[in-house]
Amino acid sequence: MGIYERKQREKERRKEEIIEAARKVFSIKGFNRATMEEIASEAELSPGTLYLYFKNKEELHTSLSISILEHLCDKVKNVVDQKITIEEKIERFRDVFIDVYEYDSNILINLFHLQSGETLKNLSEEVLAQLKKFSSEAHGAIADVIRQGIDDGIFIDEHPVALADVLWATYAGIVLWVDSKRVLNDQKDFVKSTLNTAFYVISNGLKKR
Amino acid sequence: MGIYERKQREKERRKEEIIEAARKVFSIKGFNRATMEEIASEAELSPGTLYLYFKNKEELHTSLSISILEHLCDKVKNVVDQKITIEEKIERFRDVFIDVYEYDSNILINLFHLQSGETLKNLSEEVLAQLKKFSSEAHGAIADVIRQGIDDGIFIDEHPVALADVLWATYAGIVLWVDSKRVLNDQKDFVKSTLNTAFYVISNGLKKR
Amino acid sequence: MGIYERKQREKERRKEEIIEAARKVFSIKGFNRATMEEIASEAELSPGTLYLYFKNKEELHTSLSISILEHLCDKVKNVVDQKITIEEKIERFRDVFIDVYEYDSNILINLFHLQSGETLKNLSEEVLAQLKKFSSEAHGAIADVIRQGIDDGIFIDEHPVALADVLWATYAGIVLWVDSKRVLNDQKDFVKSTLNTAFYVISNGLKKR
Amino acid sequence: MGIYERKQREKERRKEEIIEAARKVFSIKGFNRATMEEIASEAELSPGTLYLYFKNKEELHTSLSISILEHLCDKVKNVVDQKITIEEKIERFRDVFIDVYEYDSNILINLFHLQSGETLKNLSEEVLAQLKKFSSEAHGAIADVIRQGIDDGIFIDEHPVALADVLWATYAGIVLWVDSKRVLNDQKDFVKSTLNTAFYVISNGLKKR
DNA sequence: TATGAATGAGGTTTCATTCAT
DNA sequence: TATGAATGAAACCTCATTCAT
Numbered sequence: 001m002g003i004y005e006r007k008q009r010e011k012e013r014r015k016e017e018i019i020e021a022a023r024k025v026f027s028i029k030g031f032n033r034a035t036m037e038e039i040a041s042e043a044e045l046s047p048g049t050l051y052l053y054f055k056n057k058e059e060l061h062t063s064l065s066i067s068i069l070e071h072l073c074d075k076v077k078n079v080v081d082q083k084i085t086i087e088e089k090i091e092r093f094r095d096v097f098i099d100v101y102e103y104d105s106n107i108l109i110n111l112f113h114l115q116s117g118e119t120l121k122n123l124s125e126e127v128l129a130q131l132k133k134f135s136s137e138a139h140g141a142i143a144d145v146i147r148q149g150i151d152d153g154i155f156i157d158e159h160p161v162a163l164a165d166v167l168w169a170t171y172a173g174i175v176l177w178v179d180s181k182r183v184l185n186d187q188k189d190f191v192k193s194t195l196n197t198a199f200y201v202i203s204n205g206l207k208k209r
Numbered sequence: 210m211g212i213y214e215r216k217q218r219e220k221e222r223r224k225e226e227i228i229e230a231a232r233k234v235f236s237i238k239g240f241n242r243a244t245m246e247e248i249a250s251e252a253e254l255s256p257g258t259l260y261l262y263f264k265n266k267e268e269l270h271t272s273l274s275i276s277i278l279e280h281l282c283d284k285v286k287n288v289v290d291q292k293i294t295i296e297e298k299i300e301r302f303r304d305v306f307i308d309v310y311e312y313d314s315n316i317l318i319n320l321f322h323l324q325s326g327e328t329l330k331n332l333s334e335e336v337l338a339q340l341k342k343f344s345s346e347a348h349g350a351i352a353d354v355i356r357q358g359i360d361d362g363i364f365i366d367e368h369p370v371a372l373a374d375v376l377w378a379t380y381a382g383i384v385l386w387v388d389s390k391r392v393l394n395d396q397k398d399f400v401k402s403t404l405n406t407a408f409y410v411i412s413n414g415l416k417k418r
Numbered sequence: 419m420g421i422y423e424r425k426q427r428e429k430e431r432r433k434e435e436i437i438e439a440a441r442k443v444f445s446i447k448g449f450n451r452a453t454m455e456e457i458a459s460e461a462e463l464s465p466g467t468l469y470l471y472f473k474n475k476e477e478l479h480t481s482l483s484i485s486i487l488e489h490l491c492d493k494v495k496n497v498v499d500q501k502i503t504i505e506e507k508i509e510r511f512r513d514v515f516i517d518v519y520e521y522d523s524n525i526l527i528n529l530f531h532l533q534s535g536e537t538l539k540n541l542s543e544e545v546l547a548q549l550k551k552f553s554s555e556a557h558g559a560i561a562d563v564i565r566q567g568i569d570d571g572i573f574i575d576e577h578p579v580a581l582a583d584v585l586w587a588t589y590a591g592i593v594l595w596v597d598s599k600r601v602l603n604d605q606k607d608f609v610k611s612t613l614n615t616a617f618y619v620i621s622n623g624l625k626k627r
Numbered sequence: 628m629g630i631y632e633r634k635q636r637e638k639e640r641r642k643e644e645i646i647e648a649a650r651k652v653f654s655i656k657g658f659n660r661a662t663m664e665e666i667a668s669e670a671e672l673s674p675g676t677l678y679l680y681f682k683n684k685e686e687l688h689t690s691l692s693i694s695i696l697e698h699l700c701d702k703v704k705n706v707v708d709q710k711i712t713i714e715e716k717i718e719r720f721r722d723v724f725i726d727v728y729e730y731d732s733n734i735l736i737n738l739f740h741l742q743s744g745e746t747l748k749n750l751s752e753e754v755l756a757q758l759k760k761f762s763s764e765a766h767g768a769i770a771d772v773i774r775q776g777i778d779d780g781i782f783i784d785e786h787p788v789a790l791a792d793v794l795w796a797t798y799a800g801i802v803l804w805v806d807s808k809r810v811l812n813d814q815k816d817f818v819k820s821t822l823n824t825a826f827y828v829i830s831n832g833l834k835k836r
Numbered sequence: 837t838a839t840g841a842a843t844g845a846g847g848t849t850t851c852a853t854t855c856a857t
Numbered sequence: 858t859a860t861g862a863a864t865g866a867a868a869c870c871t872c873a874t875t876c877a878t
Contacts, residue, residue, distance in 0.1 A: 014862095032241065035846085035847065035848085036847080036848065036849085037847085037848090045863080045864090046863065046864045046865055047848085047849080047864090047865075048849085048850075048851080048863070048864060048865065048866095049862080049863055049864070049865095051848095051849070051850080052862070052863075056848080056849080057847095057848070057849095156409075156410075156413065158406055158409070158410075159406075162402065162403060162406045163406065163410065165383075165386070165387075165403050165406070165407075166379070166383070166403065166406055166407040166410055168382075168386060169379065169382040169383040169385075169386035169387065169403065169407070170375070170378065170379045170382050170383075170407070171382065172382040172385055172386045173378040173379050173380065173381040173382015173383065173385065173386070174374075174375070174378040174379075174382065176378075176381055176382065176385065177374070177377060177378035177381045177382070178374075178378065193371065194371060194374050194375065194378065197367055197368070197371040197372065197374070197375055198374075198375040198378070198379070200365075200367070200414075201365075201367075201372065201375055201411055201414035201415060202410055202411065202414055203414070204365065204413070204414035204415075204418075205409075205410035205411055205412070205413035205414025205415070206410060206413075206414070209413075209418065244871085244872060244873085245872075245873060245874080246840095246872075246873090249840095254838080254839090255838065255839045255840050256839085256840070256872095256873085256874080257838070257839055257840060257841095257874085257875075257876085258837080258838055258839070258840095260873090260874070260875080261837070261838075265873075265874080266872095266873065266874090432841095450659065453867085453868065453869085454868080454869065454870080455868085455869090463842080463843090464842065464843045464844055465843090465844070465869085465870080466842070466843060466844060466845095466870080466871075466872080467841080467842055467843070467844095468870095469869095469870065469871080470841070470842075474869080474870080475868095475869070475870095574827075574828070574831065576824055576827070576828075577824075580820065580821060580824040581824065581828065583801075583804070583805075583821050583824070584797070584801075584821065584824055584825040584828055586804060587797065587800035587801040587803075587804035587805065587821065587825070588793070588796065588797045588800050588825070589800065590800040590803055590804045591796035591797050591798065591799040591800015591801065591803065591804070592792075592793075592796040592800065594796075594799055594800065594803065595792065595795060595796035595799045595800070596792070596796065611789065612789060612792050612793065612796065615785055615786070615789040615790065615792070615793055616792075616793040616796070616797070618783075618785070618832075619783070619785075619790065619793055619829055619832035619833060620828055620829065620832055621832070622783065622831070622832035622833075622834075622836075623827075623828035623829055623830070623831035623832025623833070624828060624831075624832070627831075627836065662850085662851060662852080663851075663852060663853080664851075664852090664861095667861095672859080672860090673859065673860045673861050674851095674852085674853080674860085674861070675853085675854075675855085675859070675860055675861065675862095676858080676859055676860070676861095678852090678853070678854080679858070679859075683852075683853080684851095684852065684853090
């Protein structure tokens with residue numbers, strides 16, 4: 001391994017460390033209440049160092065979101081490659097969503113929260129590109145499975161991309177909606193059952209009659 | 210009308226005016242970038258005055274959210290009272306969601322965005338109560354319709370509240386998800402068609418086979 | 419006096435106070451080393467308040483420069499109006515320059531120091547306009563006197579504006595040059611004698627032979 | 628050449644390279660906006676290396692100033708040695724000033740700008756000594772010529788050092804004054820003509836009647 | 837009730853400088 | 858000698874909120 005590669009790898013490792021620290025802080029405080037100083041302190045670095053690796057707070061946050069999106073994307077693509085029926089794949093998607101939610105629900109909530117217009121202006125090209133990449137890959141994989149279902153004559157004749165949107169959006173919606181209900185109604189952890197119901201309804205609804 | 214009632218009514222009117230000004234500013238700037246001074250100026254009041262009517266920025270924002278939630282709630286309940294079939298009612302819910310989205314999509318996005326854990330701590334009891342009230346009323350109305358569908362043997366045998374959750378969460382999810390896709394992929398205004406697809410799938414999925 | 423005028427006047431007074439505090443701090447520390455907090459503290463105000471009256475540090479500094487430029491301008495115009503010979507007026511200009519230098523040499527030095535390209539970009543239109551106004555008025559008044567001298571056949575046939583430039587630049591140059599010499603050679607306060615010599619040479623040089 | 632001399636020479640060469648890089652960056656950005664990292668990058672070195680050759684940013688800047696001052700000094704002394712009349716020498720001084728201005732006006736402006744009190748405190752003895760040396764040499768050379776003119780009965784009976792101050796300060800003043808006018812009035816490149824006028828007035832004014 | 841000037845804590849960010857390698 | 862990652866102090870500026878009038 002050349003000296004350049006070693007440095008590059010070292011740099012990646014450091015980035016990961018910072019992202020890990022950011023995960024903890026953002027998770028507890030949310031974007032606004034989290035401070036760069038706090039994240040730096042969590043990473044046992046000085047505030048200035050963060051800026052050697054991330055352009056600004058916004059970008060650090062997005063890099064964190066990307067890391068979870070990448071994770072999600074990997075798992076979704078993994079489902080596609082499995083040798084199982086279409087219907088089973090749809091069920092596996094549900095499981096992936098539940099897994100990821102359980103892995104880090106707060107960051108997932110932030111992921112959906114912060115992908116709004118104004119937010120994306122301060123991001124570097126690189127980060128924005130990654131965001132798009134993983135986002136469209138995950139989405140594309142789901143659309144592919146649905147397309148297959150349509151081709152097989154199992155699913156209703158709707159545009160597969162639109163159906164993938166529905167699936168994905170439902171996921172996002174349940175995560176957020178349930179989060180707010182948890183606060184308002186002091187109910188806890190019914191994401192799982194709600195997702196189950198949702199997927200039951202949707203997979204039922206996808207099928208031709 | 211006594212002097213007390215008149216005062217009370219006057220106060221309500223003033224609150225409405227402020228909320229209206231806040232709607233404009235939050236809609237354009239989002240929660241963080243909007244300033245109390247800007248809202249005050251839009252309402253042709255001084256910053257200090259806002260604090261006579263709302264405890265803080267957070268609460269003003271939530272009051273705004275509530276006003277749209279109330280609107281949504283009214284419309285949902287209106288659907289329930291109509292003399293139409295269950296299936297038509299489900300279709301009407303879709304129309305209500307589309308209407309409200311078109312009325313003020315930005316605020317609606319904020320409504321979902323900001324109902325997250327940390328945010329709700331600064332709210333007064335009164336505001337929190339209202340939030341819960343409209344939220345559960347709207348949700349309950351939907352659940353009632355679904356329950357009816359189940360009782361009529363049309364819909365699948367799932368818990369009606371859970372099914373209402375799914376419906377509602379799907380709505381929230383599509384609004385948010387589509388908003389972020391708009392930014393990432395430069396696509397515009399396909400909320401409507403996505404909602405259509407979603408409701409088609411779901412209403413299909415609700416039905417017994 | 420109406421309420422509006424009173425407020426306006428009050429605001430002006432407060433601006434003056436801040437400028438006065440800034441004069442002290444900038445005078446001792448120079449532009450870079452002076453901090454807004456220090457100026458605020460000198461003015462017995464909070465840092466935030468400074469920003470109610472001045473857009474930023476740059477503009478506060480320039481406003482200070484303007485106040486001395488205005489003073490200089492007044493005195494120059496005053497000389498022009500006096501009923502004395504052209505040659506006496508030139509001598510009076512010298513006295514004005516010496517007076518102003520003695521009034522606040524440090525700020526005067528800053529005035530010349532900071533009127534450089536990059537600096538002026540952050541200023542508000544209003545401030546920039548004032549800067550130009552006083553600058554060109556003072557300069558114009560000097561040019562007028564010189565023009566008179568040329569018309570009277572006393573002075574050499576050069577463009578009066580160019581000659582005014584020379585006079586003015588000599589002033590600026592001596593203030594700065596002498597300031598740096600003071601540091602390098604530990605000489606003190608020979609601005610006056612240098613200005614005297616300069617004006618002697620120049621007024622001699624202005625005359626036709 | 629011994630190993631010590633070679634090292635010394637090598638060190639000088641490296642210093643020159645850094646100064647050259649600094650010239651470019653300071654010239655474009657000015658003292659404050661220029662960063663050590665940028666200068667290092669321009670010199671194809673690392674930031675840390677700059678500190679092996681210069682105590683700090685201030686001293687690097689001053690070294691740059693000195694290099695131009697040395698250049699100026701050389702040229703001035705060169706004029707003195709020429710076999711021409713006193714009056715021609717004064718004219719040559721003007722040409723030297725114009726040449727140097729044209730060579731690097733920005734750095735020259737900085738040279739005058741930054742020789743103010745506070746700035747000089749961080750300089751090493753060595754650098755300060757050089758600054759004084761070239762400064763007084765150039766100035767002394769001019770004074771010598773003027774002294775000669777007085778002795779020859781051509782020039783007015785004033786202290787030659789004071790007259791040299793006037794000449795020098797006029798130069799500094801025009802450079803700065805013209806720079807600020809350029810910004811305020813959008814006029815360009817009339818340093819030359821202003822310097823011409825100034826020298827015409829002054830050389831006229833130096834002469835006895 | 838309404839004002840709006842003043843507050844001041846606190847955040848992000850920059851960058852000259854250091855030091856282990 | 859050279860590196861360059863890391864430091865960390867410090868600065869500017871914002872803005873929600875208060876309170877005397």
